[in-house]
Every structure is written in C-alpha cells, then in structure tokens.
Amino acid sequence: MFEPAAIALIPLLPALAGALTLLLGPKILKQQSHWPLIIACVGSFLISLLGIQALTSPTLEIRQIVYQGGTWFATLGSNPVSVGWDFRLDPISAMMVPMVLFLATVIAVFSIGYMKDDPAYPRYFGVFSIFVAAMTLLVLSDNIVLLYAGWEGVGVCSFLLIGFWFQKPSALKAARKAFMVTRIGDVGLLLGILLLWSGCGFTLQIPTLIEKAKLLSDEYLYLAGFLLFIGAMGKSAQFPLHIWLPDAMEGPTPVSALIHAATMVTAGVYLIARFLPLLTMSPDLLLLIAVIGGITAILAALIALTQNDLKRILAYSTMSQLGYMFMALGAGRSDISGHSLVTFAMVAAMFHLFTHAFFKALLFLSAGSVMHSMGHVIDLRRIGGLRTVLPFTHIAFLSGALALAGVLPFSGYWSKDEILVAIDSASHGPNRDGVYKILTWLGLITAGLTAFYTFRAYFLAFWGEVKIPVEALSHGQHGHENDHGYASTHHEVNHDPYGSVSDPTKAHESPWIMTLPLLVLVPAALGIGALFGPTHRMMDFLGSAPGFHADHGDHSASKWVAMASQVFGLGGIAVAFLLYVAKPGMAVSIRKMAGSGYNLSLNRFYLDEILTILFVRPLQILGWLIQALDRELWDRLVDAVARIPAWLGDKFRPVQNGLVQFYALAMALGLTIFLVFLAFGDRLFR
Amino acid sequence: MELFAAGQPGLFRFEYFFALAIGALGIYLLLPSPRGKASVAGSIATLGSLGWLCFLGLAPGGFTIETGLFHLFAALALVGAVFLVTQTNPARAALSFVMVVICVGGLMLLLAAPFLMAANMIVYAGAIVVTFLFVLMLAQQDGPSDADNRSREPGLACFTGLALSASLLLLLQRDQDNADRGLGQMKALNAPVAELRLKQEQTLRREANGRPTAPADNTTFLGQTLYTTLLLPVELAGALLLVATAGAILIAQRRPGTEVTP
Amino acid sequence: MIQIMDLPPGLTHYLVVGALLFVLGLVGFLARRNMILMFLNAELMIQGVALNFVAFARHRGNLEGQGFVLFLLAVAACEAAIALALILVLYRTQHSLDVSLWQNLREEGLEPILDEEPLPLSPLEEKSPSLTVAGPGPAQPEETSHV
Known part of the structure; x- marks a missing residue:
C-alpha cells in the first residue's frame, strides 16, 4: 500500500540533497558533489513510480492521492489565508514527476562529465538539486500558493544556473534578463492567484478553486485566466515575453537541457493544463x-x-x-x-x-x-x-x-x-x-x-x-x-x-x-x-x-x-x-x-530591439528622472537640514573662549535655570 | 517660626528680591575696575541691603538673645564675604575670609555643633588660609598685581549671583508654602523627624528652667557616628587626603623646561 | 517647654545665610581674576554649604549632617593642596596669578580676549611722597635780562 506521506518525500529528498551539497560541497564533497543529487533523484523517481502504481490500482475511486502535511502559514480574519503543505498526486502530476526526475538523473550523470574540473562543481549540483526540488514541488502541490513557491523557486534556480559562470558579463546579463522578463509573468500569476482567491471564497486549494471559479462572471474569469496565462507566457517563453530564452543558453548546456528545454519552461503549459477546465x-x-x-x-x-x-x-x-x-x-x-x-x-x-x-x-x-x-x-x-x-x-x-x-x-x-x-x-x-x-x-x-x-x-x-x-x-x-x-x-x-x-x-x-x-x-x-x-x-x-x-x-x-x-x-x-x-x-x-x-x-525580427525601445528605454528614462529628482531635490533638502546644526555650531563655537570664568558662569546660569524649573516646573506641566 | 511662614502663599516676596538686587548693585559697584570703584555708594548699597535682610529676618519672631546672636554672626559673615569678594589686596581678602570662618563657627555653635565650630576654624583659619597666604607671598612679592585691579565681567557676575540667589530664595519660599498648605517635601520630611527630635530632646541635658544646654556631648556623639555609621566614608576620606598629598607633591615638583624666566 | 526650632532663627534662616554665602562666593569666583582669590571664593562657597549641612543636621536631629561637614573639610583640604600646587606650577610658567592669561583651550581661530582699558596709576604710586633728588638742584633756565 502506498503511503500518501511519501509524496512529500519527492520534493524533500532533492531539497535535502541540495542543502547537503551547498553546505558540505565546497569543503568535504568537492568533486563527489554529484552523489547527493543522483541518490535523491533516483530515490524520488522510485517513489514516484510507486505512486503511479498506487494511482492506477483499480480500487482507487478518484484517481488522486492527497497528502496534507500541516500548515505552512495562515492568517485569521474575515479573508483568511491558509497555506498548507498540501500535495496531490493525480495523473497529470504523476506523468510530470517521473519525467522530471528521470531526465534530472540522466542529465546529472551527463553533467558529471561535462562539469568535470569546474571550480564551482558543488555549487552547480547544489543549485541543480534545489531546482529539482522546486520543480517537483510545483508539479505536486495541491495549493496554489505552494505552486507559486515552487514556481519562484525554479525561477531563482534558473537565474542562478544561467548566471553560473558569473565571471562572464554576457552570462550575468542573460541571467538578469531572464529573471526580469519572467518576473513580469510572475507578477501576472500572483495577481491571478489573488483574483481567484478573493473571487472563490478565499480558498487556495486548486480543485476547489476550479470548482468555485465556474460560478464567476465571464469578465472576472477572463481577467483571472488572462493573468494566469501571463504567468505561463513568462515562464514558457511565449511571444512577446520570449526574449529571455535564447539568451538563457549562456548557462551550462546540461542546464539548458533540463531547465530551458525539458522541465521548467513547460511549467507554464502545466499550469494552463491544470486550469484548463476553468479557462x-x-x-x-x-x-x-x-x-x-x-x-x-x-x-x-x-x-x-x-x-x-x-x-x-x-x-x-x-x-x-x-x-x-x-x-x-x-x-x-x-x-x-x-x-x-x-x-x-x-x-x-x-x-x-x-x-x-x-x-x-x-x-x-x-x-x-x-x-x-x-x-x-x-x-x-x-x-x-x-x-x-x-x-x-x-x-x-x-x-x-x-x-x-x-x-x-x-x-x-x-x-x-x-x-x-x-x-x-x-x-x-x-x-x-x-x-x-x-x-x-x-x-x-x-x-x-x-x-x-x-x-x-x-x-x-x-x-x-x-x-x-x-x-x-x-x-x-x-x-x-x-x-x-x-x-x-x-x-x-x-x-x-x-x-x-x-x-x-x-x-x-x-x-x-x-x-x-x-x-x-x-x-x-x-x-x-x-x-x-x-x-x-x-x-x-x-x-x-x-x-x-x-x-x-x-x-x-x-x-x-x-x-x-x-x-x-x-x-x-x-x-x-x-x-x-x-x-x-x-x-x-x-x-x-x-x-x-x-x-x-x-536578427530575430528585431524583437529584442523593439521591446527595448518600447519598454526598456522608457523605464530607463523614468529611472534617470527619479535618480535626478532624488539627487537634485531630496538629497539637497537633506543636506540643507544637515547644515542647520553645523551653522548653529558655528554660531555657538565662540562661547568656548578658553576663559575658565565663562565656563563657570555658564554652569551657574544653568543651575539657576534648573532651580527655576524646580520651583515652577510642576505649575508649567500640570 | 520659619522665615517665610507669615507670607501669603503663592506670592513671591518682592521685598527679598529688592534687597538682593540692591546688594548685587552694591557689590557691582564695589568690585575692582580700571575706572576705579565707587566705594561709598557701593558700601551704602551693600550695607543697606544687609540691614533690610536682617530686618526681614527679625520680623517674624521678635527679638531674643538667640536671634540677636544669629543676626550678628550672619551679618558679620556676609560682610566678611563681601570684603573677600571686593578687596583689591589678596592678603586682606584672605583675612576677611578668616572673619567669615569665625562667624560661620558662631552660627555652628548656635546650631549645637561646637566640635565642628572648632574643626572649621582650625582647618580653615588655621591651616588653609595660612597656606594661601604663604603661596600669596611666594607669588606676589612685589605687591598687588594688575589682575587684582580688574574684574572679569562684574555686571554679568553680579546678575548671575542675583538670579541664583533669587531662585534659591524662591525655592525655599515655595517649599515653605507647600509645607504650610500641607503639601510638598517639608511635611514629608517633618513627619518622621518629629519623633527623632523628641527623642533627641529627651536625651539633652537641660538647665533648671527646662531649656536645653548646648550639647557638650556633641563630640562624643559625632565620634560615635563617624566610627559606626560613617566608618567607610571616613576611611575613604583618609585615602583621599593621602592621594591629594601625593598629587600635590607630584604636581608642584619642579620639572626642567616648564619654567619661563621673565 | 519651649520648642527649640520654633524660635526665630529657624532652618530657613540658616539656609538663606548659607545660600547668600554660596552666591557671594560664586560672584567672587566669577568676577575676580587672581587665582588665589578665586580659590578663596570657592572655599567661601564651601562654607555656605557646610552651614546648610549643619542646619539640616540640627533640623533633623541627627549627626549625619555634621559628619558630612567633616568630610567637607577633608575634601576642602585636599582641594586646597591640589589647587595651590597647580597655582604654583602655573605661576612658574607665566609669573602671574592672572587667570586670564590661560586661554589656550579656546576654540581654534578665536582671538584671545585682551584687556582694552588702561589701568589708572595705582593709588600707592600716586600718593607716595616724591622727594627731590639729592644733589645739585635742577638746571634753571638762564635769566635773559638783568635789570
């Protein structure tokens, strides 16, 4: 019998492997850093195969295995947010997970040869493991916020791996580009999630969302679905948010194979497929x-x-x-x-x-x-x-x-x-x-x-x-x-x-x-x-x-x-x-x-250039304006405020004339003021 | 009867303030100045102010021997102090300080502190002032210097003195007012003190008419206090004196290169 | 039985005298420029404080105040010793007791405060008898005409 809690192990094993590699890699594992990843991937792969076997057993009425592993975070109030470690293995995720893990294993083995002698060998496999964890989390989560967490997780790992050779300026640029462009999509996805959440009675469970969203008005549904699709466009490099993907090839080739061909870029397709009954x-x-x-x-x-x-x-x-x-x-x-x-x-x-x-x-x-x-x-x-x-x-x-x-x-x-x-x-x-x-x-x-x-x-x-x-x-x-x-x-x-x-x-x-x-x-x-x-x-x-x-x-x-x-x-x-x-x-x-x-x-239909002129340049001009405003107006105001004490100090400095008796005079006057305060303070502050 | 007790609460006694102001003016006139000092006007103003103050002090109670002695000593002490402040010749100023010390000793005697009177006179008049005079003679062998004929901002100094004394009197008056109205610290202070005072009076030796004698046992009791409750401070004071002695010797040492021959 | 503290020289009388002594000492300390006089004035201030302590001791009927005056004496002695030593050292460098000569700790760029007004001739010089110099008399202008 398949224990539902084992589903949670599928993302957990690579996550642990990633933590282990990143912590121990540089000092202890060194050129053996690939072992935690490979072991975790194989382990998770076998678990997912067992999961498929359980899923196809004829005794199962609804083809899904749900595991709810407690609350991640929750808020009270009239619009509650409750995010749990909810995992669901259904045929769609059961198809994705073994595929991801099988390819991850194969590509990890390939990387052993490809990344040989790279000085950042442990970092490569550490981030690789985190990516596998985030991707399986994305696919398996039953909760849309958890899905979003996995979604951002793969984005971060993609950023880190595109910019893996960060000494190379073009790689840095490509990593930043990928991150920024997918961010547009991610914001869309987040807004879509919030719209669905508020429109569907503040639930975050994906099946409940899909059920309840069918009662929404057409416009609301269109908007929410459109925002979800923007997220998918960013992640899956659809026109016009596609410009990051070709540049992402700056990363190591096995990374391109796994992240930018086989798995991460398909997350958008997965998302839309999941929500297709709604859309x-x-x-x-x-x-x-x-x-x-x-x-x-x-x-x-x-x-x-x-x-x-x-x-x-x-x-x-x-x-x-x-x-x-x-x-x-x-x-x-x-x-x-x-x-x-x-x-x-x-x-x-x-x-x-x-x-x-x-x-x-x-x-x-x-x-x-x-x-x-x-x-x-x-x-x-x-x-x-x-x-x-x-x-x-x-x-x-x-x-x-x-x-x-x-x-x-x-x-x-x-x-x-x-x-x-x-x-x-x-x-x-x-x-x-x-x-x-x-x-x-x-x-x-x-x-x-x-x-x-x-x-x-x-x-x-x-x-x-x-x-x-x-x-x-x-x-x-x-x-x-x-x-x-x-x-x-x-x-x-x-x-x-x-x-x-x-x-x-x-x-x-x-x-x-x-x-x-x-x-x-x-x-x-x-x-x-x-x-x-x-x-x-x-x-x-x-x-x-x-x-x-x-x-x-x-x-x-x-x-x-x-x-x-x-x-x-x-x-x-x-x-x-x-x-x-x-x-x-x-x-x-x-x-x-x-x-x-x-x-x-x-020249790729000059799309990069067109988008640069349409979006990047105006933003740069805006940024320049804000910077100029900051530097010329606010900065000067702050400087002016800072000059007041200096000016006052200049005025009062001559008081320090070196004569002992003036200092004693100041003390005596201060004492007088204190005494007057003592005599009348209670009347002043009554 | 306390000094301010007869007054109306909440009102500042302007007569005290005027007396003080006249005194301040007198001292200003008496202070040495390059233009010469107005000795006569200053003396009249200062003495007038002192007389007024004495009158104000005598007013509430009427005259007894004790009040007479108190006013005598107080007035002489203040006159000595004025001399000390205004004398051009430092040696005379030091001698007028001896007068102050003696008069304060008389006040201490009135306050039933004969031992302190003696100690005060011996230490100040006998030791400190003499040392001062020694240093003075060492330093000013050719008579008063230019500096003694000038004052540093006499007007400002007198104003400060007036402000400080006025605020101190104000504070005392307010405290008395509060005590009269059953408020403030005086009452709180007095409550536990009444018992103590009673106890002390019972232990005092009394004359035949019931009036207590000056407490001759003062020295005994003071010694007991010093070596029981105040033992640690006494030891600390001893250590302080030792350190000061060593410091004075160290500071006054002649070091090569620090002296300028005129 | 006569209540001692109800007689006219009450606590406040002594406090006022102490305060006036203190203030006079302060005025002297602020106005006088001879360092020795300044310290004498400081001692005057201490006298005022000592009087306060004794008066409070009498008022409260205990001896702690008087004990404190003894410590005050000890501290005053220490102060006098140190002050005189310092005055000696200062005197050795400047050959004057004028405190206004020591302005070295003033703010940088500030001119020292100097005495503008000239002193009049000291009364001593003014009034001392001026005897004619012994010897032959001063040269008289020759008479121009002998009538």
Missing part, C-alpha cells in the same frame, strides 16, 4: 492562448531557420514547440456541440510536453557533447562532418532530430499529430472557426520549418567536409580544464571566426559518462511516443484525472492533418538535404534571393 469557460481566452501559441510557434521557427549557433537553434525550437503546446491548449473548446475538446486538448499538449522533454533533452545533451569535444565552439560555420569524429553523439543527435521533425514512427510524430488534430477539431466548432483553421495551417507550416531547421543544423554539423575549430585541438579532450568554458567566446573574438581545420584525428568523442546518458535517452526519445500515443495509454491515464474524462471521440475528420504534417516534415528534411548536402551552393543563392527576409530572421 475553457472563456472561449475568448482560449482563442487568445491558441493565437499566442501559434504566433510563437511560427515566429520561433522562422528565426531558427537562419541561426548559426547550434544551442540557439535548439532554444528557438523549444519556443516553437511550446507554442505548439499552447495552441493545443487553446483548442480545448467546450462550446462545440456534441463533445467537449477539453480533455483531448489537454492530453495533446501534455503528451507533446512529455515526448518533447525527452527528445529535446537528448538534442541539448548532444549539442553539449559537441561543445565539449569542440572546445566549446558551437558555431555551425566552424564545425562540420562530425559524424565520423563523434559517432555516438551523431546517433543521438540524429535520433533527436528525427523525433523533433516528426517522422512517422518516432515520438514527435504521435504527439504533434494529436496537437494538429485537436486544433483542426476546434475549427469545426461554431464561431471563431476561421482562426482555428488558420492556426491549423500555421501548425503545418511550422512542422515543415521545424523539420527543415533541425536537419539544417544536423547536416551542417555532422555532414559535409570535416571542420574542427582550433580550440578543440588546443585543448583536446579536456577542453575546459583551464578556461572553465567561457574562454571560447574570447577566442572567437580574437581569431578568424571561420578558423577551422580538417584533421579529425585530434578531436575525440566525449567520455563514456557523457555518451552513456545519450544512449540511454535515444530509445526513450524515439519510442516513447509510439508506446503511449497510438495505444491510447496516455489518453486513458491523463483522461482519468479529476476534472477531466477520457475521450476516445472520433476525430477521423481531422486525420488528414496527420498525413499533411508528415508530408511537410519529410519535405523539410528533403529541402535541408538538398541545400546543405547535395548542392551546398544553392543555400547561398537562396540566401541572396531572400535578402531582407533573411536578415529579418537572422
């Missing part, structure tokens, strides 16, 4: 979510087309896929006659989240392996033909690319297919069907673009003539022994950016501790979609979540999109092959033909 009451909001998702998907895909940085391509791809998930969630309409799409949309989004986590983690880890071997050079113009140099990494990247491109038997196909079907089904409803039709086509085009840019990166990195950057040769196998990973940018400035050699004998495949996690992830990334998708296992499991119901409805009307996406995907791969392998010259001529379009994509 579906407001069709306008759903449409907004879908449109924002669609814009993000196509925009990120278009930007990814021309990027030269392998990690950045993957980052934009992540954004694009997150856009897919939001599109799916936005399709969760309940106003279609006959059947509600809520469960179907939620399952589609969560399923894609699930498969995406595996293959995107695999892709990032492969990129990390490439970086490790290439002396931290990731510029696609300087590497090439690596399939013979790095055979294991090549297989891993290819698998990930196939899954991401959605080629038929692999996992990306099954989940993306469901999303497209969900959106297309939504377009058969009354009202707003036109928008959903456009979104369907956007999704299809994005699928093609995804296949193209993924394979563009793949062909550029692993095919063609062998190109190995000089850094890889000078540092060899232990590339970042001395430069801790940030010197490579420095090199790039000094050397010819295209400086490459083609002597494959000097570059080496990464050590086994890094290739092993890759090879473990390959089957997971490839097969997990087929295991859960067509067999309806995911639908049965997730659909049994409280508030949802399994939906095996007939979506045959939308089956055409699956075929279309396959065509688009394969087409994209073929174009990529044509341009970058078969006829390399064509890419250049197309680039010239595209002209300004190419530049637009290369």
Whole structure:
C-alpha cells in the first residue's frame, strides 16, 4: 500500500540533497558533489513510480492521492489565508514527476562529465538539486500558493544556473534578463492567484478553486485566466515575453537541457493544463492562448531557420514547440456541440510536453557533447562532418532530430499529430472557426520549418567536409580544464571566426559518462511516443484525472492533418538535404534571393530591439528622472537640514573662549535655570 | 517660626528680591575696575541691603538673645564675604575670609555643633588660609598685581549671583508654602523627624528652667557616628587626603623646561 | 517647654545665610581674576554649604549632617593642596596669578580676549611722597635780562 506521506518525500529528498551539497560541497564533497543529487533523484523517481502504481490500482475511486502535511502559514480574519503543505498526486502530476526526475538523473550523470574540473562543481549540483526540488514541488502541490513557491523557486534556480559562470558579463546579463522578463509573468500569476482567491471564497486549494471559479462572471474569469496565462507566457517563453530564452543558453548546456528545454519552461503549459477546465469557460481566452501559441510557434521557427549557433537553434525550437503546446491548449473548446475538446486538448499538449522533454533533452545533451569535444565552439560555420569524429553523439543527435521533425514512427510524430488534430477539431466548432483553421495551417507550416531547421543544423554539423575549430585541438579532450568554458567566446573574438581545420584525428568523442546518458535517452526519445500515443495509454491515464474524462471521440475528420504534417516534415528534411548536402551552393543563392527576409530572421525580427525601445528605454528614462529628482531635490533638502546644526555650531563655537570664568558662569546660569524649573516646573506641566 | 511662614502663599516676596538686587548693585559697584570703584555708594548699597535682610529676618519672631546672636554672626559673615569678594589686596581678602570662618563657627555653635565650630576654624583659619597666604607671598612679592585691579565681567557676575540667589530664595519660599498648605517635601520630611527630635530632646541635658544646654556631648556623639555609621566614608576620606598629598607633591615638583624666566 | 526650632532663627534662616554665602562666593569666583582669590571664593562657597549641612543636621536631629561637614573639610583640604600646587606650577610658567592669561583651550581661530582699558596709576604710586633728588638742584633756565 502506498503511503500518501511519501509524496512529500519527492520534493524533500532533492531539497535535502541540495542543502547537503551547498553546505558540505565546497569543503568535504568537492568533486563527489554529484552523489547527493543522483541518490535523491533516483530515490524520488522510485517513489514516484510507486505512486503511479498506487494511482492506477483499480480500487482507487478518484484517481488522486492527497497528502496534507500541516500548515505552512495562515492568517485569521474575515479573508483568511491558509497555506498548507498540501500535495496531490493525480495523473497529470504523476506523468510530470517521473519525467522530471528521470531526465534530472540522466542529465546529472551527463553533467558529471561535462562539469568535470569546474571550480564551482558543488555549487552547480547544489543549485541543480534545489531546482529539482522546486520543480517537483510545483508539479505536486495541491495549493496554489505552494505552486507559486515552487514556481519562484525554479525561477531563482534558473537565474542562478544561467548566471553560473558569473565571471562572464554576457552570462550575468542573460541571467538578469531572464529573471526580469519572467518576473513580469510572475507578477501576472500572483495577481491571478489573488483574483481567484478573493473571487472563490478565499480558498487556495486548486480543485476547489476550479470548482468555485465556474460560478464567476465571464469578465472576472477572463481577467483571472488572462493573468494566469501571463504567468505561463513568462515562464514558457511565449511571444512577446520570449526574449529571455535564447539568451538563457549562456548557462551550462546540461542546464539548458533540463531547465530551458525539458522541465521548467513547460511549467507554464502545466499550469494552463491544470486550469484548463476553468479557462475553457472563456472561449475568448482560449482563442487568445491558441493565437499566442501559434504566433510563437511560427515566429520561433522562422528565426531558427537562419541561426548559426547550434544551442540557439535548439532554444528557438523549444519556443516553437511550446507554442505548439499552447495552441493545443487553446483548442480545448467546450462550446462545440456534441463533445467537449477539453480533455483531448489537454492530453495533446501534455503528451507533446512529455515526448518533447525527452527528445529535446537528448538534442541539448548532444549539442553539449559537441561543445565539449569542440572546445566549446558551437558555431555551425566552424564545425562540420562530425559524424565520423563523434559517432555516438551523431546517433543521438540524429535520433533527436528525427523525433523533433516528426517522422512517422518516432515520438514527435504521435504527439504533434494529436496537437494538429485537436486544433483542426476546434475549427469545426461554431464561431471563431476561421482562426482555428488558420492556426491549423500555421501548425503545418511550422512542422515543415521545424523539420527543415533541425536537419539544417544536423547536416551542417555532422555532414559535409570535416571542420574542427582550433580550440578543440588546443585543448583536446579536456577542453575546459583551464578556461572553465567561457574562454571560447574570447577566442572567437580574437581569431578568424571561420578558423577551422580538417584533421579529425585530434578531436575525440566525449567520455563514456557523457555518451552513456545519450544512449540511454535515444530509445526513450524515439519510442516513447509510439508506446503511449497510438495505444491510447496516455489518453486513458491523463483522461482519468479529476476534472477531466477520457475521450476516445472520433476525430477521423481531422486525420488528414496527420498525413499533411508528415508530408511537410519529410519535405523539410528533403529541402535541408538538398541545400546543405547535395548542392551546398544553392543555400547561398537562396540566401541572396531572400535578402531582407533573411536578415529579418537572422536578427530575430528585431524583437529584442523593439521591446527595448518600447519598454526598456522608457523605464530607463523614468529611472534617470527619479535618480535626478532624488539627487537634485531630496538629497539637497537633506543636506540643507544637515547644515542647520553645523551653522548653529558655528554660531555657538565662540562661547568656548578658553576663559575658565565663562565656563563657570555658564554652569551657574544653568543651575539657576534648573532651580527655576524646580520651583515652577510642576505649575508649567500640570 | 520659619522665615517665610507669615507670607501669603503663592506670592513671591518682592521685598527679598529688592534687597538682593540692591546688594548685587552694591557689590557691582564695589568690585575692582580700571575706572576705579565707587566705594561709598557701593558700601551704602551693600550695607543697606544687609540691614533690610536682617530686618526681614527679625520680623517674624521678635527679638531674643538667640536671634540677636544669629543676626550678628550672619551679618558679620556676609560682610566678611563681601570684603573677600571686593578687596583689591589678596592678603586682606584672605583675612576677611578668616572673619567669615569665625562667624560661620558662631552660627555652628548656635546650631549645637561646637566640635565642628572648632574643626572649621582650625582647618580653615588655621591651616588653609595660612597656606594661601604663604603661596600669596611666594607669588606676589612685589605687591598687588594688575589682575587684582580688574574684574572679569562684574555686571554679568553680579546678575548671575542675583538670579541664583533669587531662585534659591524662591525655592525655599515655595517649599515653605507647600509645607504650610500641607503639601510638598517639608511635611514629608517633618513627619518622621518629629519623633527623632523628641527623642533627641529627651536625651539633652537641660538647665533648671527646662531649656536645653548646648550639647557638650556633641563630640562624643559625632565620634560615635563617624566610627559606626560613617566608618567607610571616613576611611575613604583618609585615602583621599593621602592621594591629594601625593598629587600635590607630584604636581608642584619642579620639572626642567616648564619654567619661563621673565 | 519651649520648642527649640520654633524660635526665630529657624532652618530657613540658616539656609538663606548659607545660600547668600554660596552666591557671594560664586560672584567672587566669577568676577575676580587672581587665582588665589578665586580659590578663596570657592572655599567661601564651601562654607555656605557646610552651614546648610549643619542646619539640616540640627533640623533633623541627627549627626549625619555634621559628619558630612567633616568630610567637607577633608575634601576642602585636599582641594586646597591640589589647587595651590597647580597655582604654583602655573605661576612658574607665566609669573602671574592672572587667570586670564590661560586661554589656550579656546576654540581654534578665536582671538584671545585682551584687556582694552588702561589701568589708572595705582593709588600707592600716586600718593607716595616724591622727594627731590639729592644733589645739585635742577638746571634753571638762564635769566635773559638783568635789570
């Protein structure tokens, strides 16, 4: 029998591991700092598997296990706030938690090799552990404030890990940017939470909130849901709050794999999926979510087309896929006659989240392996033909690319297919069907673009003539022994950016501790979609979540999109092959033909600059004004006040004339005043 | 009968204030000044003020031998004090201080403290003033110096003295008022004291007419008090004297390089 | 039986005399510039205080006040010893007892206070008889005409 209290252990174990590592790491554990994290992750993973087993037992009436571990804080009064350590394991969190923990374990093992010899090794694993704790807390909490605590916790850990190499100015800047941009979202989420709290009788339990919120007025619901969605936008890098994610690639690559691809960025999707039964009451909001998702998907895909940085391509791809998930969630309409799409949309989004986590983690880890071997050079113009140099990494990247491109038997196909079907089904409803039709086509085009840019990166990195950057040769196998990973940018400035050699004998495949996690992830990334998708296992499991119901409805009307996406995907791969392998010259001529379009994509549609002008500059001007006001007005006032005693002192200083008798005179007069006070004080102060 | 007892409560006795003001004016006139001092006017003002004060002091009770002696000693002490303050010649000032000490001794005798009278005279008139005179002669071998013919802000000094004495009298008067009205500290002070006073009077030797003699046992009782309740302060005072002796020797030592020959 | 303290020289009489002695000492201390006189004035103030103590001792009918006067005497003796030693040291450096010569502790940048008014000739000098110098008489102007 599964003890409910064990749920609380899932976040607790990594938290303890983090505390242990941070406290003991620098002095005692040192290069063994990874052990607490790995042990805690494996432990929590096993607990979560036991939890799933308990959850699927037929004796359970409602598919959830609730554990209430006492009060965290509470206030009295007419509007009580009571936040408890409430955990709930239901199918949605039961899907997320093992996924997070499994990937965390694999990536932690990979990090052992990747972060080897870094002087801040214990700090890395300490913050990593805290992140895992916060992420599982976020997913498992039954209380929306506890969820918010986990939400902020992952934000802080993300900040700390992006800025892990804080000696590097760009990393610092990226960390700050990520923190500030997600903060906008976090404020939205907090306001949304407060609105729901005050609107729903001051409860904070998520299921009760969802139940009670259905009675709210449309406007109230729309506003609260919109604020929640802003939070999700910030965390999941949706347009226009997406600008932090590409910069977040400044962090160590395993961090990018775990936090900025597989887990943290999906927290927004998780949040919206959790509240989908509530949000579906407001069709306008759903449409907004879908449109924002669609814009993000196509925009990120278009930007990814021309990027030269392998990690950045993957980052934009992540954004694009997150856009897919939001599109799916936005399709969760309940106003279609006959059947509600809520469960179907939620399952589609969560399923894609699930498969995406595996293959995107695999892709990032492969990129990390490439970086490790290439002396931290990731510029696609300087590497090439690596399939013979790095055979294991090549297989891993290819698998990930196939899954991401959605080629038929692999996992990306099954989940993306469901999303497209969900959106297309939504377009058969009354009202707003036109928008959903456009979104369907956007999704299809994005699928093609995804296949193209993924394979563009793949062909550029692993095919063609062998190109190995000089850094890889000078540092060899232990590339970042001395430069801790940030010197490579420095090199790039000094050397010819295209400086490459083609002597494959000097570059080496990464050590086994890094290739092993890759090879473990390959089957997971490839097969997990087929295991859960067509067999309806995911639908049965997730659909049994409280508030949802399994939906095996007939979506045959939308089956055409699956075929279309396959065509688009394969087409994209073929174009990529044509341009970058078969006829390399064509890419250049197309680039010239595209002209300004190419530049637009290369410069990320100038969105960073536009947002800077729209928001950052006015704020800077405001800050400058406030500073000037502070310095010129208030400061001077304070100085003036400070000058009064000095002035008085100047006036009274001559009293100290050095004559003893004047001092005695002052004493005597003082004594007189005291005596008069003694005589009349009681009358004065009566 | 106390000094202020006959007055109306709450009203300041302006006659005291005027007497004091005239005295202050007299002292101002008597103080040495480069323009020379108005000796006659100052003396008249000071003596007038003293006479007025004596009259005010005599007024409430009527004349007895004791009041007569009290006023004699008090007036002589104050005259000596005025001399001390206003004399140009320091040696004469020191001698007038001896007069003050003797008169205060007489007042102490009136207050039934014969031992203190003797000690006061011996220590002050006999020891301290003589030492002062020695130092004076050592320092001022060529007669009075310029400094003795000048005063430092005589007007301000006299004003301060007037203000302080007026406020002190005011305080005493207010205290008496409060006592008369059954308020304040005097009553509280008097309550436990009455018993003590009774006890003391019973132990006093009395003459045939019932009037107590001057307590000749004063020395015995004082010695008992000093070596019982005040033992620790006595020891401390002894230590203080020792330290002061050592300090005086150390300070007065001749050190090379500190002297300037004129 | 006659109540002692009900007779006219009551506590307040003595207190007033003590206060006046104290104030006169203070005035002298403030106005006089001879250091020795200043200390004599300080002793005068102590006399006033001593009188207060004795009067209170009489008033309260105990001997603590008188005992305290003895301590006062001890302290006055100490004070006199130290003060005279200090005066000697000061006198040795300046060869004057004028306290106004010691203004070294005044505020920086402040001019010392100097005596502006000239002293008149001392009465001693004024009144001392001036004898003619012995010897031949002073030269007389020659007579211009012999009639």
